[in-house]
Amino acid sequence: MSELSGFYALWYREVKVFLRERSRIISSLVTPLIWLVAFGGGLGSIVGGGGSQAFYGVSYQAFIFPGVLMLTVLFTSIFFGLYIVWDKKVDFFKEVLVAPLSRLTLFSGKMMGGCTDSLLQAAILLILGVFFGISYTITSLPITIFFVLCMAAGTVSLGLAIGSQMTSFEGFGLVQSFVVLPLYFLSGALFPLTNLPGWLMTVTRLNPLTYIVDGMRGALLGIYQFSPWLDAGIALGFMAVFIAIGTFAFMKMSS
Amino acid sequence: MCNLPIKGVFLLIIKTEGITKKFKDLVAVDHIDLSIDEGEIFGLLGPNGAGKTTLLSMLATLLPLTEGAAQVNGFDVRQKPSSVRKSIGMVFQAPSSDEILTGWENLYLHALMFGVPKDLRRQRIDEVLQLVDLKDRANERVKTYSGGMRRRLELARGLLHKPKILFLDEPTLGLDPQTREHIWEYIERLSKEEKVTILITTHYMEEADSLCDRVAVIDHGKIIALDSPANLKMNLGKSMIKARVENPNLDLIKALPYVNKVESKDGEVTIHLSEAGNHIQEVLCNLGNASYVELREPTLNDVFLQLTGKEIRSASAETIEEQYAKGYNA
Incomplete structure (x- = not known):
C-alpha cells in the first residue's frame, strides 16, 4: 500500500514539475518543428517534390515526420532520465532515498513519470502533424502511440540507468555524442533504407530505433520496410531490456 | 513495537x-x-x-x-x-x-x-x-x-x-x-x-x-x-580568567586553592577557577602586571579546546572524509 502511494507520489511529482515548467515544453517542441519546417522543407524541395517515388509518393516532410516524432521522444526521455543527476545534486533525491520504499518502486515511479512527459510531448507533435500532411485513422493513432510508449519507456530507462551511475553533468556531452545522435541519425529517421551503402545498411539494421521508426511510419503513412510484427516485437524487446537494465542500475545505486 | x-x-x-x-x-x-x-x-x-x-x-x-x-x-x-x-x-x-x-x-x-x-x-x-x-x-x-x-x-x-x-x-x-x-x-x-x-x-x-x-x-x-x-563546562571550572602578562608568577597562582588549572601560551595566561568571580582581585595581585584581563564563563568551545588542543572553528572547512560522506549521494 505504501509502495503504491509512493509510486503515485513519484509520478505525481514528475508530472507536476513538467506541467509547471511550460518553457521547457515549448522549447522542446521548437527542435522538431525546425527539423520539419527548415530541414524537411529545405531538403525536401530538392530531393522529393510532391509525389517523388524516392519517398513512396509522400512529401519529404511527411516522410520524416515519424522520424522527428522519434527524435522528440528520444531527447525528452533520455534527458529526463539523466536529469536524476540533478536530483541527486540538489538533495531532493536524498529525501526520496530515505523513504521506506523499494528501489523497484523508485524506478517505476520515475520511469512512468518520464513516459507521461514524453507522451504529452508526442501528443502535441501528433496534433501538429496534420499541418505536415499526416492524417490519422482509428488504427494508425493507437499503433503510433504504442511505439511512442515502448520508445519512451526504453529510453527513459536508458537515461535513468546512465544517470544513476553518474555523479556530475560532465557526462552529458558524451551521452549526446555517443548515444543520442548516433541512435537518431543511424535509424532511417531521415532517409529510406533502400539503396544504402553496405556498412550503413548493416548499422541501421542493428539499431532498434530503426524498427520503431519503421513501425510508426508504417502506421502513419503505410510505408513498411520490415514486417509490422517484427517492428512491434523489437519495440517491446527494446523496452523490456532497458527497463531491466534500469531497474538493475537503481538497485546498484548507492544511497 | x-x-x-x-x-x-x-x-x-x-x-x-x-x-x-x-x-x-x-x-x-x-x-x-x-x-x-x-x-x-x-x-x-x-x-x-x-x-x-x-x-x-x-x-x-x-x-x-x-x-x-x-x-x-x-x-x-x-x-x-x-x-x-x-x-x-x-x-x-x-x-x-x-x-x-x-x-x-x-x-x-x-x-x-x-x-x-x-x-x-x-x-x-x-x-x-x-x-x-x-x-x-x-x-x-x-x-x-x-x-x-x-x-x-x-x-x-x-x-x-x-x-x-x-x-x-x-x-x-x-x-x-x-x-x-x-x-x-x-x-x-x-x-x-x-x-x-x-x-x-x-x-x-x-x-x-x-x-x-x-x-x-x-x-x-x-x-x-x-x-x-x-x-x-563545569569540568573546566565555574569561570575563567584570560590575561596578558609578562613573566607571570604561575607557581603562585597554581597554589591557590580555588584554581583548577593554569595554562600559559604566547604570553597569554588562562586560569580556570572552581568558583565564580569573587577571587579575581587576589588572582590578579599574584599574577603580576596584566595588560589585558578577561573574566568569563567557560563555553563549549573552551571544552573542545581543552580536549583537543584546537578550536572547533579553526578545523579545516571540508576534509576528505566529509567529501567521502557526501559521495554516498553523488
Whole structure:
C-alpha cells in the first residue's frame, strides 16, 4: 500500500514539475518543428517534390515526420532520465532515498513519470502533424502511440540507468555524442533504407530505433520496410531490456 | 513495537555498539558506543569532518556499517532498515525540498511516500504547518521562500509521519544568527509538542549549548566527551580568567586553592577557577602586571579546546572524509 502511494507520489511529482515548467515544453517542441519546417522543407524541395517515388509518393516532410516524432521522444526521455543527476545534486533525491520504499518502486515511479512527459510531448507533435500532411485513422493513432510508449519507456530507462551511475553533468556531452545522435541519425529517421551503402545498411539494421521508426511510419503513412510484427516485437524487446537494465542500475545505486 | 528492552534498559531509543565506518583507508567513525534516551535532545558536536554526518547516515540506514551494531527504536539498522526508516524523520544538511512545488505539495508527496494513511494526510499536513507557522505560505512555491522558511518546511516534513526520532543534520548551517535562534525555538517547540527524540549534529557551540540536553563531543570519529553542556563546562571550572602578562608568577597562582588549572601560551595566561568571580582581585595581585584581563564563563568551545588542543572553528572547512560522506549521494 505504501509502495503504491509512493509510486503515485513519484509520478505525481514528475508530472507536476513538467506541467509547471511550460518553457521547457515549448522549447522542446521548437527542435522538431525546425527539423520539419527548415530541414524537411529545405531538403525536401530538392530531393522529393510532391509525389517523388524516392519517398513512396509522400512529401519529404511527411516522410520524416515519424522520424522527428522519434527524435522528440528520444531527447525528452533520455534527458529526463539523466536529469536524476540533478536530483541527486540538489538533495531532493536524498529525501526520496530515505523513504521506506523499494528501489523497484523508485524506478517505476520515475520511469512512468518520464513516459507521461514524453507522451504529452508526442501528443502535441501528433496534433501538429496534420499541418505536415499526416492524417490519422482509428488504427494508425493507437499503433503510433504504442511505439511512442515502448520508445519512451526504453529510453527513459536508458537515461535513468546512465544517470544513476553518474555523479556530475560532465557526462552529458558524451551521452549526446555517443548515444543520442548516433541512435537518431543511424535509424532511417531521415532517409529510406533502400539503396544504402553496405556498412550503413548493416548499422541501421542493428539499431532498434530503426524498427520503431519503421513501425510508426508504417502506421502513419503505410510505408513498411520490415514486417509490422517484427517492428512491434523489437519495440517491446527494446523496452523490456532497458527497463531491466534500469531497474538493475537503481538497485546498484548507492544511497 | 517500540521501546523494546535492549539489554534490560527501557526507554533507550538509540543504541550503538562499536559502530564503525571506513572509507578505504580512512576511519570516519571509529567504534562509537552511544545510548540515547527517549525524549532527549542529543547533540553531536564536532568540527567539519569529525564523522557526525557519517554516523547519522549510518543510523538512518543511508550508509552501510563497516563494523559494529546499531539499534534505532528497537530495530537493527542492518536487519530492519525499512522499520528504522519509518521510525525516523530526517532533515538534511543541504535544502532538500522541491523548489518548483509549493510547500503543501512537498508535504503531500512526503505523506504519500512515508505511508501516512489517506484520511489523516490533510489533517497531519495542517498540524505540522501550524507548528512551524507556515500555514499562510503553504500554497506558494518553495522557490519564493527564505532560507529560514525552507528549513522550517523541512522540519515540518521530517515530522509529518509522526516519527519517534528526528535527525537534524546541521539544521542551521548557512542561516544568519537571528534566523538561527528562531529555528532553535521551533526545534524546542517540536520536541515538547510532538514528544519526539531529537538527534542533532552541529559545529556551532551555541547551538549545542542552548538546545541540547546532552552533548557528545566528536573528533576524528571518536567521542571524546559526553555529558550535559552545563557539566561539560563545569569540568573546566565555574569561570575563567584570560590575561596578558609578562613573566607571570604561575607557581603562585597554581597554589591557590580555588584554581583548577593554569595554562600559559604566547604570553597569554588562562586560569580556570572552581568558583565564580569573587577571587579575581587576589588572582590578579599574584599574577603580576596584566595588560589585558578577561573574566568569563567557560563555553563549549573552551571544552573542545581543552580536549583537543584546537578550536572547533579553526578545523579545516571540508576534509576528505566529509567529501567521502557526501559521495554516498553523488
